[in-house]
Amino acid sequence: MKHALTIVFLVIISGCSLAQDRFKLTLGTGLGQYKMDDPKEIQDTQENYLEGYGLKRVENFPMYLYYSGEASVRIQKIISVGLIYRLQSTGCKSAYSDYSGVFKIEQIVKANNVGVLADVHLWNKNKFFLSGQTRIYYGWTVLKYKEYVEIYDVDSGLYNSTAELKSESVMINPDLTFSYELTKHFFANLSVGYCIDFKGDITNRGQTVRNFEGEVLQTDWSGFRLGLLVSYKF
């Protein structure tokens, strides 16, 4: 649904007449670092519990691409405000396999974030621009947990269990954006910043998920962001 709305928004925007150079559409991607301490703890707990099966962590919530779409309007000479949508994901995987079968435990975490941004023009010279930006968005996180065992050539040798956990949180993401004017309307942007996630409680069908100590487990998207975007001003 969110993807559809994004595509519709971009199609509409692309049909608008270009005037006054006040509006800006920005699309881009970037590399995000995601803390995810508690999901890592979930993975650790399962690996310890299944210690005898030789599971090894092959993915551990690495940095992964995020995708942004923004629309802003300059309200003053140096200040712009806008709306932002960002999609980010990561995950982890523990696995063991041999000739007889495979055993995997995976977590895929993704968040749809919708928020607002504020852009302050700081400096420009010739075709180079520098601005400071702050993005505040609300994220809806889905964590898919999957255990998979397959023993080859055995009728009862397939086990596949999934669970979908959710969380919601508020994130704030200040960063600096370096822009280069490619044409009168197109700009290439490089943004460097840090996302602070105020964390959201992981729930499973409405019930908070806790560890053995009774502590509530949370997602944490906090980490550095490095983005590469393209803007179109009109």
Next chain:
Amino acid sequence: MKTRCNWFILCLTSVVMTCCIFVPDDDDNFKVVNPNSTVAPLQIDLAIADDTVDVSGPTYFGYDIKGFEPSRSYILLFITEGASGAPVLTEFNGELQYTPDIDSGYVKATIRVMTRSGTQSLADRLGLEQIVFERSWTLKVFTRLPKEARAIVRPEQGSLKVSWDKYNKKNFKAYKVIRIRGSNYSVAKTITDPDSTFYFDRAFVGGEVQYSIVTEVIYGGFSSGPFTTFDDQETPELVKYEPVGNGKLKLSWSSSRYPLNVRGYDILESNSPNGSGDLIYSTNEPNDTSFLYLPRFGQVGYINIYTYSKVNEDPNYVHSKNVEYVHGEKIEPYESIYFDPAGNKYFIKNKNYLSAYTIDQNLFVAKTEVPEFMSSFAISRDGDEIFGVFEDQLYSWNTANLQTNYQRDLSSLLLANQYIVGVGTSKDSKLLLSKSIDWSGHANLLFYDPVLQVVKDEYTGALASTVMELSANGDYMISQSLGYTRMSKLEDNKTVTNGVTATSQNTFFNPYDETQIIIGIDYPNPEGSVYIQEIETWQLVERKPTPAMDVAAMDVQSGYVVGGLDDGTGNYIAYDYINQKEIARFAACWSRLTFNKGYLYSTDGVRIKLPQ
């Protein structure tokens, strides 16, 4: 230009949205593991000879598995084709049970042993990689158990034979002979030869016994035949007893129908129909079925034969029904007996009856009711009347038919507390009446004329007597009172001088010499127990030699005495003291005896005619 940019943005967005979610790496941490199992092979052996086994019911099979490794765990499955489940065993006891759930047919049975492969692969660690060892055989199921064998029991070859029909099938295992005797239930014999379909019961000597034949087949099936009851109550019985001389009796009985089983016999004699009695003979010879026996006299005997089995089981004997025998002739038991002078009839008083029988044929003549406690009777000298007295009544009956002649009240002859206690007859047919005058036994002797109904003479100083007899001249009287027999003299002054108390109840006037009395001594005297004494002087005239004996009965007419010998045997002897010869012997008896005209009578209801 603008349109191309817009479509570029749109396509870029679509591609990005499709490919932008994190996907884990394909690396599954593959490890190379040796797929070859490390399990040592097992050898499964079955405790049956063939691969096809006949099964007729719940059956146990033995098995043996070699090659177990102590560090491994194994599970054993016993899989039978068509069964809804297979028992899983983790401890192996070497035995499996199979219960067929089909009526007939072939069933494949498999012993399957499984253990983990030990390769340490993922499948092995999950327990999904097993090494299987198995072995199968075929069960031929049939529900027809051996036909129930019925035991046929009959005496044969001196024992008791149990036989049954042969079981012809290949799966024969054994016959078992079940025996029940009394409270004992036992397996008498186990026979593993299918052709051997008989059993001789060496323990049976009679009574009731039950047998059942159990036919067993291999692997646990069996059928039990019905119980056959054999009841032989025709145990040896007293066949006959016959005098063989010297007063002895030969007792013979039928030998057992099971002589091979008989250890011997015990013969017991009882004086009651239901008692077991005393042992009179014992033998360990099965063919010894007779013995000579000195019978008792005076009582009806009951012979009981115990047949003993050679086998010591409980019970190991059977006994016959008591067989009554009488050494002599049965007569009616009595309290007192009287004989008519002519020797034709005898009269007995028993409870409240007076009965008359002929002496020769012992035929019943007549019976009349008398007071139960009447104890003194006398027969007139002419033998026509028999008198009895009780309290103050005098009774007279006709000896021909015991019709009552009269019952006369003699109370006029009595004062208070006086009774007529005895009656006798004198030569002149007068009655001697003993009138008890006090409680100490003093009495007056009345000579009473029953016709005139008057007392002719009265003598004082007598002792109350129930039996009285006068001498031929009427001067002396033999009387019995207080357990003693006395000789008394009637003095002219109408007094009775009580003479010497005789210690024997057997004191008689000598029928051949009226001046003498004959006394049978009731204590043993080695010089003889028959004394002949002068009445007047009480001098001993002669002592008749007899064996040392207690005289119990005496017949002075025939010159016989009967009594117990003082030789430690307890036997009795009948002895002719005139001719000095033994007439008969018999075992001890405990009844009172009376001798008359060659017949010895016993109060217990027996008489015997002694040889003349």
